[in-house]
Amino acid sequence: MRNVPDSLLHPGKRNAWLxxxxxxxxxxxxxxxxxxxxxxxxxxxxxxxxxxxMLALGLNIVVGYAGLLDLGYVAFFxxxxxxxxxxxxxxxxxxxxxxxxxxxxxxxxxxxxxLLGAPTLRxxxxxxxxxxxxxxxxxxxxxxxxxxxxxxxxxxxGISMIDPIRIGGFSLGSTHELLGFTFPSVHLHYYLFxxxxxxxxxxxxxxxxxxxxxxxxxxxxxxVAAEAMGINTRNIKLLAFAMGATFGxxxxxxxxxxxxxxxxxxxxxxxSVMILCMVVLGGMGHIGGVVLGGVLLALLPEALRxxxxxxxQALFGKTLVDPESLRMLLFGLALIVVMLVRPAxxxxxxxxxxxxxxxxxxxQQEQDTxxxxxx
Amino acid sequence: xxxxxxxxxxxxxLVQGSxxxxxxxxxxxxYGILGLINFAHGEVVMVGAMVALSVSQLLLAAGLPxxxxxxxxxxxxVAVCMLLGYxxxxxxxxxxxxxxxxxxxxxxxxxxxxxxNLAMIFWGREYHAFPQMxxxxxxxxxxxxxxxxxxxxxxxxLAVMTGLLLLVHRTRLGRAMRAVAxxxxxxxxxxxxxNSVISITFMLGSALAAVAGIMVSxxxxxxxxxxxxxLGLKAFTAAVLGGIxxxxxxxxxxxxxxxxxxxxxxxxxxxxxxxxGSNYQDVFAFFVLIAVLVFRPSGLLGERVAERx
Numbered sequence: 001m002r003n004v005p006d007s008l009l010h011p012g013k014r015n016a017w018l019x020x021x022x023x024x025x026x027x028x029x030x031x032x033x034x035x036x037x038x039x040x041x042x043x044x045x046x047x048x049x050x051x052x053x054m055l056a057l058g059l060n061i062v063v064g065y066a067g068l069l070d071l072g073y074v075a076f077f078x079x080x081x082x083x084x085x086x087x088x089x090x091x092x093x094x095x096x097x098x099x100x101x102x103x104x105x106x107x108x109x110x111x112x113x114x115l116l117g118a119p120t121l122r123x124x125x126x127x128x129x130x131x132x133x134x135x136x137x138x139x140x141x142x143x144x145x146x147x148x149x150x151x152x153x154x155x156x157x158g159i160s161m162i163d164p165i166r167i168g169g170f171s172l173g174s175t176h177e178l179l180g181f182t183f184p185s186v187h188l189h190y191y192l193f194x195x196x197x198x199x200x201x202x203x204x205x206x207x208x209x210x211x212x213x214x215x216x217x218x219x220x221x222x223x224v225a226a227e228a229m230g231i232n233t234r235n236i237k238l239l240a241f242a243m244g245a246t247f248g249x250x251x252x253x254x255x256x257x258x259x260x261x262x263x264x265x266x267x268x269x270x271x272s273v274m275i276l277c278m279v280v281l282g283g284m285g286h287i288g289g290v291v292l293g294g295v296l297l298a299l300l301p302e303a304l305r306x307x308x309x310x311x312x313q314a315l316f317g318k319t320l321v322d323p324e325s326l327r328m329l330l331f332g333l334a335l336i337v338v339m340l341v342r343p344a345x346x347x348x349x350x351x352x353x354x355x356x357x358x359x360x361x362x363x364q365q366e367q368d369t370x371x372x373x374x375x
Numbered sequence: 376x377x378x379x380x381x382x383x384x385x386x387x388x389l390v391q392g393s394x395x396x397x398x399x400x401x402x403x404x405x406y407g408i409l410g411l412i413n414f415a416h417g418e419v420v421m422v423g424a425m426v427a428l429s430v431s432q433l434l435l436a437a438g439l440p441x442x443x444x445x446x447x448x449x450x451x452x453v454a455v456c457m458l459l460g461y462x463x464x465x466x467x468x469x470x471x472x473x474x475x476x477x478x479x480x481x482x483x484x485x486x487x488x489x490x491x492n493l494a495m496i497f498w499g500r501e502y503h504a505f506p507q508m509x510x511x512x513x514x515x516x517x518x519x520x521x522x523x524x525x526x527x528x529x530x531x532x533l534a535v536m537t538g539l540l541l542l543v544h545r546t547r548l549g550r551a552m553r554a555v556a557x558x559x560x561x562x563x564x565x566x567x568x569x570n571s572v573i574s575i576t577f578m579l580g581s582a583l584a585a586v587a588g589i590m591v592s593x594x595x596x597x598x599x600x601x602x603x604x605x606l607g608l609k610a611f612t613a614a615v616l617g618g619i620x621x622x623x624x625x626x627x628x629x630x631x632x633x634x635x636x637x638x639x640x641x642x643x644x645x646x647x648x649x650x651x652g653s654n655y656q657d658v659f660a661f662f663v664l665i666a667v668l669v670f671r672p673s674g675l676l677g678e679r680v681a682e683r684x
Contacts, residue, residue: 119669134661335485
């Protein structure tokens, strides 16, 4: 597995074990530490960051591995979230259990992914970008307007009082006492989301080194050549789309259960762009990079919200630029600058970096070392 | 459905379609030459409208006659947009000309986000009333209503499109543009300065966008920082519908899309038994886009788009 440091794969080495255990401990202790140091609000932010990482990893399959630019990814997130919301809230009086609703949402998102992908995937990449963008808008417009004459989605008001995530008789919506520790709802969600994120990371890692993963990357690099090598490009691309959509749908269900409220506002183009930014800035096709991008971009707006206002107050005596537009402005600039300066992202995979700056001497160097070692 | 309402929908569709056609031309010209979707084009339309808004407010307050103000604000908007188009190409596209396809697309998205948010910071989040500079007394035409603004929009669009066709097919510059679109390296060998041709193409497209921006704002009487993105998407749809890279296709596609939208929004209520209403207007363009891509990816007038190896 090329993305994992070699030492991690050979746990016999003590340093690797230490690093691994330390990381696990930090992740386990994180909610309690942030709760004590920064306040309960930041635990909630950490929960959202994990959701975003899941989404970014899902999109990474589509954009990073298969090289298909999807600008409407949030639509799948919306499908999952609304599926959970409609089947687990007073909206229709249905209160189906978590174990039914979440897979159903993921499945539905997968179906939507295939429906969207099938007609468009035989076309060139930039058409796909526009169609997915349009698809995202279509979903949002429908969610916004399906409240009359038959009220299905409750329109712009959204659906509230969604059932909390409940595993067996254990509801994540309330505080629990376990082993002498008090676990508030946000902490419980944190652990659930952490598990899900780790699962997504694991699946991504395994996919990356599988036959399918290699086929995706072959298509990304050169579709015609990939086809000539016997890859059924249409099916494999469709699979990437379906798989990305499935992850998006599952994350959507978790989002609905955690938030207790969904409205079309949460699923705009801005969100799609934000998730895309995470993938692109972090490093397309590299799991570590994508996770880094997710963490950075999930925390950045919060930092701006808490930092930009007061700083402007101090400098100019009033708030000139509201943090929201400042955030988007920075995202836009970051997209441009990263593409121009570090086209492979902040933390690219070794292989990808090699491809993108092939004439920068990196390949030459590597070849040299190969020849050196063969001497 | 009464005939006068049908006629009204057709007139509205033609007016809206002329605007789509002008914006679609910008997409199609850039695509024809670079093979690139200029994602930021919709925002250029918005900037054109906003600049015209500010200039006209300023000049009207100074007491100039409305027609002169309209002309001056048009000139200002065109100048700013041409500069903007030039800048976008230089900063976001030119350095990436030999990069993987995804790269310029992502910078384009970046540019459009930046422009949108800069506009929001400059002009605020609110809807601005666009000053009325043409007399807009309604004329009754066989039961349908049309005003001077709408007539002007259709006429100006026709004039601009004719001018563009003449430019591309009758002048030296136009020949250079067609040569670059056909084969950039061969054109360069023949002594065509590719970079300046590309810059000029961007500037021409942006000038058309500025004109379109003023048209939209004058027609609806409002300007808003967010008006560009959905308009841009629809215009892109129009370009694809007509056959991207093809100038006449963009014009035809724009007019058709305008008609489809206005007729669709007008009749969907009756067709679906009142289940869907005209609030689904924005959805039509996307369904048209998907349908075209499925059934005739090369568009109505386009040549077959081959997979680039």
